[in-house]
Amino acid sequence: MRNISIEEIISNIKDMCIEANYKLASDVDASIRDAYDKEISPLGKRVLGQLLDNLDIAENDLIPICQDTGMVIVFVAIGQEVHIEGGFLEEAINEGIRRGYQEGYLRKSIVSDPLIRNNTQDNTPGIIHYDIVPGNQLEITISPKGFGSENMSRIYMLKPSDEDQGIKKTVLETVKLAGPNACPPIVVGIGIGGSFEKCALLAKRALTRDISIRSDKPHIRKLEEELLSAINDMGIGPAGLGGRTTALGVNIETYPTHIAGLPVAVNIGCHVNRHVTRVI
Amino acid sequence: MDKYIKTPLLNINNLEAGDYVYITGVIYSARDAAHKRMYEALMSGEDLPFSIKDNIIYYMGPSPARKDQIIGSAGPTTASRMDKYTPRLLDMGLSGMIGKGTRGSEVIESMIKNKAVYFAATGGAGALLSKCIKESKVIAYDDLGTEAIHELYVENFPLIVAIDSKGKNLYELHAQIS
Structure with missing residues (x-):
């Protein structure tokens, strides 16, 4: 048995809330820079140039990347x-959020x-998801989620006969x-399988995965790659004003499901797709 | 084409969907809760907290300012959530709106009828946009926190005309091309 104090948890959550809102996760940052080089639409x-300037200003002048500093999702x-x-873990997590949003000059949106x-x-409150895992560590991921993109997310209860073509159509x-509306270029988190609520959770979890890392399942990796390509062929473009860069990444997470079902959840993340993970 | 304009917004007929516009002057922030409250005020026969004629509303709720800052991050929010309340404000002379994303057909029809323009600011660029805000003060609904109405003085605030006063819609135009 290893003891971890709630003070250590509070302090980490506070710092993670601030870090996430001022400095974009390196995978998303690199992806926007790459998109800027490749975008062919002048507008x-x-x-994309404004987004890159915005990231520099946020970090150097201590202004949050986006005024919607989100509802804090905690895994x-x-x-x-x-x-x-x-003390009580849930209260500690919310205390960390409270301190982070106060001391970090972040918007209170709840x-x-x-x-x-x-x-x-x-x-507060954050949305907190717990998993009990082997070992003596605490792994915490926080993702402050803006609602411009959250509002545009969907869940579909497809039929098994819909197969991967049906999934593509819904996405x-x-x-x-x-x-x-979702502030493209977006990150698309997709959950496939499980039950109604599990599927939505998989989609959310998918948004916290590094967008440069593909699924380790070959058929899912193929689906991720095909979807990214199809989305960028739609022409929606940065800010929805046309262009090649509509999505920066497509991450899919799966789970076993029922013989009668094929749940698909699509959670849209904006280009400020914030996620920070720490292990205590 | 790049155009530099001032508020109050008087000559909007020459603004066309797709124009890059830099606005200088006073604009007013209002988002969901402030719109609901303004709408309810009008319904009960009360005045709005600021003169809306020929003015611009910015759909925005900022993050808090640090001691040495005028305002925190200050980018646009999704405009269509304000659609329910917008035609009434356009009928009263509101001439410009700043937000992100598409508008409903009732709003666009009212914009044509009342000669108004909808500008898109870049979503998720709140730090960059805050640099163009030179003054900020809360003038109404202080209890709403970030959703209070702010009077903002902006200089060369960078926008794109998304829907012009003839109903030409940049989002639709590009959808047809792609």
Whole structure:
């Protein structure tokens, strides 16, 4: 058994919230730079140039990359030999978010009730997903998620006979509907399989994976590559104003499913696809 | 083509979908909650908190400013969420809107009828755009926090005409090409 104090967790979550919002994850940053070099639409290239300038200003002048500093999605993998001491884990995570958003001058975007809509003033609560895993470490991934792109996400309960062609159709339909609203160039996180809720979670998890890393399953890797190519052939382009760069990456995660089903969830991430992982 | 214009927005007939525009002058921020409140104020016969005629609304809720900053990150939010409230404001003389993404047909028809323009700012470039904001103060609905109405003085704020006053829509044009 290894003891981890809640103070250590609070402090890490706080720092991760700030880091994610001021400095873009290196995989996404590199991908925008690469897209700028390759974009053939003059307007598209101009928008990508603005995004690169924006990243420099954010880091150098301490201004968040985007004013929508997101709802904080937290994935916690808890080694089963870990003992959390000094308090309750969930409260510690929310305290870390609270401190990060206050001390980091980040926008408070959460309302306490979806219909009454009063701002909680501290960006809590986060959305927290726990996994119990072997070992004596705590792996935490945070992803502050903006809602311009979240709003354009979809889930489909396909039939097994729809196969990979049906999956492609639904993904392309979602990207087309998202259009300029999702702040392209986008990152597309896709969940395939599981149940209704598991599939959505897979899609979210897919958005936190490095976009330069392809699936280790050959048929899924092929689907990722074909989808990326098909999406970039749609011409939506940077800011939805036309061009070759509509998506920076397509990440797919899968899970076993029922003999009767083929759930597909498409979670759209904007070009400010923020994710930070730490192991404690 | 690049055009430099000032607020209040008076000559909009020469703005065409696809033009690059740099705006200098006062604009007003308002997003979801402020629109709902303005709409409810009008419904109960009250005045709006600022003069809307010939002015521009920026769909934006900034991140907090540090002590040495005028404003935090300040990029556009998705415009279509404001569609429900927009025709009423256009009827009152609102002449420009700044946001990102498409607008509904009722808004576009009202823009043609009332001679108004919709500008796109680059989404996710809030740090860059904040550099063009030279003054910022909350003038209404302070309790809404980031969603309060801010009066902003901007210099050479970089935009693209997405939908012009004749209803020409850059998003649609490019969709036809691709």
